[in-house]
Amino acid sequence: MTAKPQNTNIMKNVVNRALAAKKKTIFTLIAALCCTTFISAQDFEIATWEGFRKGAASFTFDDGAPCHISDVAPTFEQHGYRATFYLVNNWNPDWEGFQTLVDKGHEVGSHSDSHPQNMTGEEASSKAHIEAHILNQQCLTVAYPNCNVPNEEAVRQNYIAGRICNGSQQGLPDIMGKDGPTSWTKVPAFITGSIGISNFKDKMQSAANMGGWVVFLTHGLQGKNNGNANYSPTELSSIIDALKWAQQNDEKIWIAPLRDVAMYIKERNAAKIQVKATTASSWTCSLTHTIADNICNYNYPLSMRVKNSSNWAVVEVKQNGKVIDSKINDGYIYFSAIPNGGDIVVRDASADKLEQTTIDQSQTSNRKLILDGHLYILRDGKTYTAQGQEVR
Numbered sequence: 001m002t003a004k005p006q007n008t009n010i011m012k013n014v015v016n017r018a019l020a021a022k023k024k025t026i027f028t029l030i031a032a033l034c035c036t037t038f039i040s041a042q043d044f045e046i047a048t049w050e051g052f053r054k055g056a057a058s059f060t061f062d063d064g065a066p067c068h069i070s071d072v073a074p075t076f077e078q079h080g081y082r083a084t085f086y087l088v089n090n091w092n093p094d095w096e097g098f099q100t101l102v103d104k105g106h107e108v109g110s111h112s113d114s115h116p117q118n119m120t121g122e123e124a125s126s127k128a129h130i131e132a133h134i135l136n137q138q139c140l141t142v143a144y145p146n147c148n149v150p151n152e153e154a155v156r157q158n159y160i161a162g163r164i165c166n167g168s169q170q171g172l173p174d175i176m177g178k179d180g181p182t183s184w185t186k187v188p189a190f191i192t193g194s195i196g197i198s199n200f201k202d203k204m205q206s207a208a209n210m211g212g213w214v215v216f217l218t219h220g221l222q223g224k225n226n227g228n229a230n231y232s233p234t235e236l237s238s239i240i241d242a243l244k245w246a247q248q249n250d251e252k253i254w255i256a257p258l259r260d261v262a263m264y265i266k267e268r269n270a271a272k273i274q275v276k277a278t279t280a281s282s283w284t285c286s287l288t289h290t291i292a293d294n295i296c297n298y299n300y301p302l303s304m305r306v307k308n309s310s311n312w313a314v315v316e317v318k319q320n321g322k323v324i325d326s327k328i329n330d331g332y333i334y335f336s337a338i339p340n341g342g343d344i345v346v347r348d349a350s351a352d353k354l355e356q357t358t359i360d361q362s363q364t365s366n367r368k369l370i371l372d373g374h375l376y377i378l379r380d381g382k383t384y385t386a387q388g389q390e391v392r
């Protein structure tokens with residue numbers, strides 16, 4: 001045997017391999033060209049909790065105490081959070097004071113008309129009374145006096161959620177899972193204060209660990225003006241500690257009024273995403289839901305993300321024609337959208353950036369600049385956010 005045939009075989013192999021490599025390159029190129037903009041509904045994700053946090057917590061305050069206005073609400077506002085306040089109509093709450101809280105984003109709900117042993121019969125009337133006195137919100141949630149569940153059908157006809165006290169008292173979990181309570185007429189809450197709990201942090205940590213939702217039920221505060229809310233007073237310092245912990249663990253816990261979390265869960269579980277159009281530089285989709293009850297519009301924004309499969313460096317996200325906040329992080333495009341709020345368009349805005357960065361700012365008037373997915377306005381040599389605040 002000579003070496004000649006062997007050499008020929010080696011040459012054949014080398015040629016075949018080179019051809020295969022070339023074919024592979026061509027296929028990769030074709031795949032890259034035709035598939036970069038392909039996106040399906042499955043590529044979109046709705047966060048379990050706002051901001052893709054691990055868990056949720058709601059702080060509720062019963063009986064309309066004067067210190068809720070003077071001490072509690074300002075404490076929440078200082079830490080960037082909002083709470084829920086349940087009023088008893090016949091106890092003459094400070095309507096004007098609670099209206100200012102609603103105007104700052106807090107929730108006011110019903111705690112009945114007369115604080116009877118069981119509020120059956122006052123479900124609709126107490127809601128109407130609150131809506132006559134407190135404007136700029138609907139009265140959407142109720143807290144039952146003395147922890148007694150009233151007529152559940154009447155609750156369902158008037159409210160998106162009804163709060164009980166400790167779940168364990170009624171054979172229910174104290175901390176809820178990601179889908180909320182077993183029944184929306186029985187949202188459990190830990191009673192806090194001298195005859196309740198004060199370890200808010202541990203409960204919030206537990207909620208985050210299990211991906212769930214914890215609700216706190218507080219009355220008055222130790223040493224403050226509590227009016228009729230004198231049951232189981234809570235130390236304000238323990239609430240401050242809780243809010244500080246939440247700030248330091250912002251990626252873990254979402255703090256919001258009970259109403260907002262209830263809306264979020266219902267919307268998230270009913271939401272449907274449909275991709276309506278894709279081009280090389282934009283994706284259009286819809287976010288819709290049908291929720292059977294007509295208690296409210298269910299238009300709380302849902303936190304969403306979509307894979308940045310085209311690796312766009314700069315994006316603009318619009319809903320119903322208006323630019324909404326967005327950011328690119330870890331291969332995803334993040335934004336918040338309102339269900340049934342119009343089409344969502346995610347667009348490659350890299351070209352905008354290139355075009356706009358060459359503009360001499362001193363020559364501009366009301367020019368748009370999109371940077372890292374945020375819209376800025378350039379005017380008279382200054383840069384403003386979409387909300388009109390100057391960026392320095």
Ligand SMILES: [Zn+2]
Binds near residue numbers: 062063115145146
């Ligand atoms: Zn009460």
